[in-house]
Amino acid sequence: MNVCDYRKLSISMSYYLQLFRNNAGVGRTGTYIVLDAMLKQIQAKGVVNVFGFLLHIRNQRNFLVQTEEQYIFIHDALVEAIMSGETNLRMEQIQELKKSNSYLEQQYKNIIQFQAKDIHISAAMKQVNSIKNRGAIFPVNSYRVHLTPKPGEEGSDYINGTWLHGFRRLKDFIVTQHPMHHTVKDFWQMIWDHNVQTIVMLSSLDEINFAQFWPADDTTSIDSDSYRMRFLSKCNKSDYVTRDFIIQSTQHDYELSVKMLHYPSWPNLANANTIYDFIVDVHERASDYRNGPIVIVDR
Structure with missing residues (x-):
């Protein structure tokens, strides 16, 4: 699993751990597996099928993604990854992008549009x-x-x-x-x-x-x-x-x-x-x- 994929997500890991602190490790493991696979599927094919993939892996190992909250979290995380896109920048890119008002405005809109459910x-x-x-x-x-x-x-x-x-x-x-x-x-x-x-x-x-x-x-x-x-x-x-x-x-x-x-x-x-x-x-x-x-x- 490529850990860098998850740096794209601005969702706090401490929130994730707190949300799932009472669940068995297999549920969290399944959540990581689904996120990893769906991020790669988005990059390769531009589509996502959380339900189908989870059904497939649960036939191989029971209780992967154990709770409703974990299933919801997967969708929330993928939506944020799709909206935010690649936000990692190389040092030499900063000088150019700071002149791009449209780029900065779009990122700012992504942040302020967040509404708690x-x-x-x-x-x-x-x-x-x-x-x-x-x-x-x-x-x-x-x-x-x-x-x-x-x-x-x-x-x-x-x-x-x-x-x-x-x-x-x-x-x-x-x-x-x-x-x-x-x-x-x-x-x-x-x-x-x-x-x-x-x-x-x-x-x-x-x-x-x-x-x-x-x-x-x-x-x-x-x-x-x-x-x-x-x-x-x-x-x-x-x-x-x-x-x-x-x-x-x-x-x-x-x-x-x-x-x-x-x-x-x-x-x-x-x-x-x-x-x-x-x-x-x-x-x-x-x-x-x-x-x-x-x-x-x-x-």
Whole structure:
């Protein structure tokens, strides 16, 4: 099997592994075999017959392509391979292709035309969860952030938050919306559940839709069955603010130190020096506290 064939596919391998993590190896092996054969058939004949080929190889070895999800994935991957075509470029090609607006525009259209299928955002679309979403940006099931579920409470494990890969590890960032009034405790539950110690807030505040979601001073707290969150201190920098919080377990002798770095004028960035200082502060905080992901909060 030529591994280079699969570099043409922009579908994340981590998504693939997560999707099939509970299946036997023979199903994944069959999926690779079908993809390899169909990519070669597309190149040689310009046609594809997933059903026929899979039927043929399953007569030789049972359970090749074991689940419906794997069968769907094959079709999704082939569609993307056909749409994207060969995207590997030699170094000397870059200089010429950067002048080709039509080539770049077509590639860009292929990227922005992607729409998650309903099956991929089924958790976000549940009636009990839909009221927790702002606008039309939803986490796909395979990358959504899970909360500790509450027994007998449907949807208690849901928050509109998405895992994003970082440079050093897969689950380095969580991107989430500005909490709504009825999702504030869910937000801090996410911080608690995933041991988050750094929050980067790029959302400005108002009194109606994007309200403050932390205690105003150290005399109040946000309480749940598993934690108590309190405000500790605030530090005003030139164009941004840092806030420190402490989250304490209600059941064990454990507490979590959390720092929020808030840039309220984002994305109207007028002062380059301040932007640099803000990024350095985030970097230094994250370097010292690497136990959990960095959470990015945005409108």
